[in-house]
Amino acid sequence: MAFRSVFDYGALRTELENAGISAHFIPLIWKYVLQNPICELDEVPSLPSSAYPLLRSKFRALTSSLSSAVDSRDRVTTKLLISLQNGTSVEAVIMRYDTRLGKYDGKPRPGGPRSTLCVSSQVGCKMGCKFCATGTMGFKNNLSSGEIVEQLVHAYRFSHIRNVVFMGMGEPLNNYAAVVEAIQIMTGFPFQLSPKRITVSTVGIIHAINKLHDDLPNVNLAVSLHAPDQDIRCQIMPAARAFPLGKLMDALQTYQKNSQHKIFIEYIMLDGVNDQEQHAHQLGSLLEMLKVVVNLIPFNPIGTKSCFRTSTEQNVRKFQKILRGIYNIRTTVRQEMGQDISGACGQLVVNLSEQRSVGSAGLLTDIEDLRI
Template sequence: MRNKNIYSSSLSLPISMATTRSVFDAGALRLELEAAGISFQFIPTIWKHVVQNPSCSLDDVPSLPAAAYPLLRSKFRPMTSSLSSAIDSRDSVTTKLLIRLQNGKLVEAVIMRYDSRLGKYDGKPRPGGLRSTLCVSSQVGCKMGCKFCATGTMGFKNNLTSGEIVEQLVHASRFSQIRNVVFMGMGEPLNNYNALVEAVQIMTGYPFQLSPKRVTVSTVGIIHAINKIHEDLPNVNLAVSLHAPDQEIRCQIMPAARAFPLGKLMDALQLYQKNSQQKILIEYIMLDGVNDQEQQAHQLGKLLETFKVVVNLIPYNPVGTSSCFQTSTEQNVKKFQKVLRSEYNIRTTIRQTMGEDINGACGQLVVNLSEQRSAGGSNLLTDIEDLRI
């Protein structure tokens, strides 16, 4: 990623004087430094020091111009969020982080650990070894209101800044070396587009240096944002929460789908794929008697047969005693998978459930503010790198 994209982006968010900003709010930091006549080329030095020393004072950052220190001290903080708790699953594969923001609200990030040497990929032994994926949040709550997702019960509270998104990676890096990042936590990432783009540009630049091919952005299908994401974030993976093969069922379980008709969404995905030449991950939650029948598998296959996709079938995770949905039977899930594979030659995986014992599985992400407890996270393929072409 070119430096001008990270430090000189026109997508930069406005600087709020009401709160102290994170040094990882790249646009705000750049504007303040340049207004003071200080080159933005010092930004990587600041970030590297803070990543290595999250609890440091900004006065401790080495080799900056003298004028930078009072500016940083008065308008920025190394970290604006704090780690409230970290809970491990029984098998220690998943760690759920509860993070308190500067405004007092809480979000969650989930670390999922994999041993890539286990199992096979495309029928061949896997190379490599241990790796970790971090699922990050982009908003507090969500306005999409998907009926199978606990986050929707919170409603929408506020967007995160790019710095608050990046700080989740800084916190997680204290527990594990993060290789992949997925935007599948709280919120609809494409509804916080500017902060998303800036955060990804930071994560794929120095000092984090994540490969864009190991970053995945999930969306319910915000068409106008899909139309521009490849230009703003080339080589980043796109995941689409489809969850039904027709508009009627989508609207029943995903009220926001009314604003994004299935036909127009598929047109946008065709254009995205033509421009990016990348596979698209299709997320499909399996709801018993709602969208898991063999007829619907055929509908989905016909809808996707002209695309290069990986369909990820997701076992439904309960989001409370009042849930009106049930998990599809294993038999129905495998029958659904078989139709897509054998009839339409569509690569189809079944998501491995991780962190369910700590409410860290897909769709369970919600923060109970009254108890200051957490219940959330996300997971994806056995290994997110399986999405790569």
């Protein structure tokens, strides 16, 4: 029998209310599980007596288990391999920053250590982006909201998490309802993450972008654009055929008008494909009507069969200079973390037959810096 995660809010609320038990007890249950992740639900104190047999028969504190945790050599990145009860696995990645290192705007930066968690929303992915290892898995299944939240619970065993980014396995907006519910749980008690420190990344699912602000008004949106015109996008991102660039830009303008938020644009740098000067000018022209931060991402090898090469540092810097200097677009180059443990952007893939991890996800420059 498959049990539901106690963090599957909709299912838990329905079961409790059908039994005449107030949903107000749910945060109490979550707080206890967060503090005691290997507990049995019988151990949660102060619940109505009728709640215990219901919880015991249908729910588990955690339906997933932590199979392994691997640290990078510099111990800045920790990659978690998490086994789900259906026999599949996903990865989540913890990235640690110290904001006091370096300067911002020529001045010492305030703050201190903080951690960002990169979570998965699906096992595999339908999008099939040719530069991303996850696409080689195909699509296996969606995660429930509880399975998404459980990645955060597992991560808390290693670090206090301040930011969450949906940049792991899967296309978050293809699992829309579960992702929305998971974020609502993360921003409520007892996790209480700020929605401004949560980022949802998408290849550009237009119909979902159109309702995202209404459902998650203060969450950040990141768009995996990766090319300045539709033809190149379709070559490297087959799913882009369903989301024409013109219509995507219209959706982003509407989203920004309603939200008044910056939009993060992710752009992987592929040598000779999308990294030339004319591509920088095309991208600048495409984006100059929006308030965006462009994050240039060095391509990470995803195996010997890949036909792509990493752009030269000279091309990356030239690309950045054009966007900044001519189009006045804030442009950063992604700080890669965890490459020595296959923990860098685009490398995430889990070999389901052997249940071993051969990659993971990376992250952009600290999201809190980009919001400024």
